[in-house]
Amino acid sequence: MSANENTNVILCGVGGQGTILASKLIAAAAMSNGIPVKTAETIGMAQRGGSVFSHVRLGQPEVSPLMGRATADLIIAFEPAEAVRQLAYLRPGGCVVTSTRPVVPVSAMTGGPTYDLEGILGLLRTRVDNLVEVDAAGSEEDLGSAKCLNVVLLGAAARVGKLGLSIEDLREAIHQRLPQKLWELNERALGYA
Amino acid sequence: MHTEFLMGNEAIALGALAAGVQVVAGYPGTPSTEVLEMVAKHKTDDVYVEWSINEKAAMEVAAGAAYAGARTMVTCKQVGLNVASDPLMSLEYIGVKGGMVIVVADDPGPISSQTEQDTRTFAQFSKVPVFDPSSPSEAYDMVRDAFELSEREGTPVFLRPTTRVDHGYESMQIVEEDEWLRHKPEGFIRDSSRWVIFPRLSVANHAKIERRNERLSEELSGSRYNFILHEVGKTDGARHVGIATQGISFTYVHDSLDVRSHPRVLRIGTPFPFPERCAVEFLQGLDEVLCVEELDPVIERALIAVCGRHGLNVRIRGKLTGDIAPSGENSPDSVRAAITRFIGARESDAHTESQEEPSVQLPLRPPVLCAGCPHRASFYAVKRAMKGEKTIYCGDIGCYTLGNAKPLDMVDTCLCMGAGITIAQGVFHVEPDTTCFAFVGDSTFFASGITGVVNAYYNQVNLTLVVLDNSTTAMTGHQPHPGTGRTMMGEVVQAVNIEAVLRGIGLTTVETVNPLEHELAVQTVRRVAAEPGVKAIIFKSPCIVLARPKAKSLVDENKCVGCTRCVRELGCPALVPTDGKVRIDQSLCTGCTLCEQVCPFGAISGGERL
Structure with missing residues (x-):
């Protein structure tokens, strides 16, 4: 990606899944390429198992850290229901990279609306032209860790070409932002999907 | 630089x-x-x-x-x-x-x-x-x-x-x-x-x-933080309009402007003292102004006053006229729509980007107590101990406010820092037959809980104080406080002992219990709640973010009959009903063992805390 292109990315999931670190890795990778970055994220009460999102704007002429509806080029979802929750932000023809493993909230088991996984995946498949499904359970088993779903998803997004950043850019960002003992695992995660 | x-x-x-x-x-x-x-x-x-x-x-x-x-x-x-x-x-x-x-x-x-x-x-x-x-x-x-x-x-x-x-x-x-x-x-x-x-x-x-x-x-009228973006092109033949804005809303306004043709914009960076001369310059020649701001209509009211003082015939619109929502957060979309309506663009322009809403039912995802949170155990112990009694559970500010959610449903009131202790006293004076509980976290206890306890003790209230001591300020990200023995300068100091503070006030019953020892916790609550006067239980167990599991709990599929009692009683996010049984999400479990103690079939075991 060159400095005069721009990309709007939304990362979404459930508090505690690692969306904030993922947005930091994207920002670090973009800044190494001289691309200005703005982000806005959910911190605080919603982190306790609530829905969380980060808006990441790369190379934008705009000044707002938040983007409007139907302007996201890419949604990286750590959880399928959260992908649907953010779908209104997706630009027509935009791409969604999502984990297909549901995180069922307590509310769905204690009288709140139930979790309709089939309906949720069905809606994503019919509504999104450019959908990349990532098997989180499979990646966890193959990589031997549940802690790197964020990097698995980033790798998938980079490979689809919608992130505007290369795998190599992200590898550099991992070296910049993470302690060395985590490099090997995360580099494998980057190449997984 | x-x-x-x-x-x-x-x-x-x-x-x-x-x-x-x-x-x-x-x-x-x-x-x-x-x-x-x-x-x-x-x-x-x-x-x-x-x-x-x-x-x-x-x-x-x-x-x-x-x-x-x-x-x-x-x-x-x-x-x-x-x-x-x-x-x-x-x-x-x-x-x-x-x-x-x-x-x-x-x-x-x-x-x-x-x-x-x-x-x-x-x-x-x-x-x-x-x-x-x-x-x-x-x-x-x-x-x-x-x-x-x-x-x-x-x-x-x-x-x-x-x-x-x-x-x-x-x-x-x-x-x-x-x-x-x-x-x-x-x-x-x-x-x-x-x-x-x-x-x-x-x-x-x-x-x-x-x-x-x-x-x-x-002086601030000349500050670089108060500035005017002059109009570009003709916005409207009949009407001269402007937009006054502030804070993050300015960025939404900025991004919605058409660079070839847009109205005059005033950005206020020092709302008090209000830069009046700058505002007068902005208002010159305008017929109408839309004020785009969050929270109170501060700029809107200031501009109305400026127009009155200077005899300017400018109509000021915003929150007070219903053009901007009176509450809640602005967004790029809400601001774009408000500006479109204000400058009188065709409605179709404003809606070309909107998409239909998703047509699938989504689960609700309110914030919840973490898997293995000791507050869950504390609330559940009080709930079981007081089952069938006339009670009120006054809560306070912190992670434990989340004890209001089902299935625990253990927070009847929450007002502001420290208020639970004193709200409970007010209820007691009206309903002396209600067993009044006040839940307070350790950091909130130090922030503004102690004076409330003194008030209760002095004014002869019957109150059970429950201090949920997880040895940190968890909700805001684990800051130290006087009970932790650490300061922000990195010093290790004498910790202030909550039990000693309560005894110093004069309380004679102050019991410190690990809430994860469920039966003991329940018995302690029953015994202490039955005593008259002000008495306290300190449920002491570290925040799970600070105390990692030694071993996680597992469900024995041969013993689990799928009654889901654990799920329905505790609402722990790690307990997931799967294929007629309950599974424990190993990435979430913290080995607190509360579910092991609740399971009537002894189907869960293996959890252990460091």
Whole structure:
């Protein structure tokens, strides 16, 4: 990606899944390429198992850290229901990279609306032209860790070409932002999907 | 100078350090917390930083340091300013010697707060000048200017970022550490005619404050933080319109403007004292103005007043006319739609981008207590112990407010920091036959719980105080407090013992129990609740973020009959009904063993805490 292109990315999931670190890795990778970055994220009460999102704007002429509806080029979802929750932000023809493993909230088991996984995946498949499904359970088993779903998803997004950043850019960002003992695992995660 | 990618709160911290701040005091509260944490992270050895026990203490510590000539900063969230309002109101009359900046983070939405109060309004009320940044990089610049204004005028000054500025990240230019300003404070100079507040001093200083603010209104009209973007092209043949805005809303306005043709825009960065001359210049020749702001209609009311004073025939629209929502957070979409309606564009222009809403039922995902949170065990023990009794459960501010959610449903009231203890007393005086419980966290106990306990003890109330002691300030990100024995300066100090505090007040029954020992916890609650007077249970178990599991719990599929009692009673996110049985999500389980103790079939085992 060159400095005069721009990309709007939304990362979404459930508090505690690692969306904030993922947005930091994207920002670090973009800044190494001289691309200005703005982000806005959910911190605080919603982190306790609530829905969380980060808006990441790369190379934008705009000044707002938040983007409007139907302007996201890419949604990286750590959880399928959260992908649907953010779908209104997706630009027509935009791409969604999502984990297909549901995180069922307590509310769905204690009288709140139930979790309709089939309906949720069905809606994503019919509504999104450019959908990349990532098997989180499979990646966890193959990589031997549940802690790197964020990097698995980033790798998938980079490979689809919608992130505007290369795998190599992200590898550099991992070296910049993470302690060395985590490099090997995360580099494998980057190449997984 | 070099470029860094910084969170707004970190930018404020670095801006303050670059301005030579020497004493920083605050109390944690979203979205303000990271400011003080980042001061502690980046500071040099000559800077003193503390988490005070509450915002009033922080304000007074910073005021004292400013009396002695140091540059000082207070950090808190908007409701924290209410706690500090007593010293602040008087401090404005007394004034300061060293520059004093009070960073108050407002929270439109509100996303993590009790109220949508507006610190710009508080600035008007307290007569304290206020800076209102639109971005992290502007907040960085404003801190230094706020210190200079404060020191020159001898008044505390507010900086009031909102959540999107506090928690937004931006790449920005910052100065090198060797360019940070250094001050040698003069020290406190004894002068009772200056530092001791009496009615005669107050009336004299009040007059000075009013004159000063009138002068600052004029001076700030020339500030770079108050500016006009002139109109481009013809917006409308018949009508001349403008937009007045502030804070993060300015960025939404900016991004919605058509670069080839847009109305005149006024951006207000110092809403009090209001830059009147700048506003008059903006209003010249306009017929109508839309005010786009969050929280209170501060600019809108100021412009209405300016029009009245200057005899300007301009119609001012905004929250008071229903053009902007009176509550909640603005968004790029809400602002774009409001501007489109205001400038009279065709409706079709505003809706070309909208998509139909998803047509699938989505689960609700409110925040919940973490898997293995000891608060869940504490609430559940009280719930079981008091089953069938007439009770009230007064809650408080912290992670444990989440005990309100089903299936626990153990928080009947929550008002503000420390209020649970005193609300319970009020209920007791009306309903003496109700068994009154007050739940309070360890940090909240120190912040404003102790006085409530003294009040209960003195005024002969029957009350069971339940201190949920997880040895940290968990909700805001695990800050130390007096009970932890650690300070923000990195010292290990004598911890203040909650049990000893309660016994010192005069309570004779104070029982400390591990809530994860469920049967013992239930028996203790039954026994203590039956006693008269004020008595306390301290449920002591560390926050699970600090106490990692030694071994996680597993369900024996041969024993689990799928009754889901564990799920229905506890609502732990790690318990997941799967294929007619219950499975424990191993990535979430923290080995608390509460579910093991609740399972009637002994189907769960293996959990252990370090």
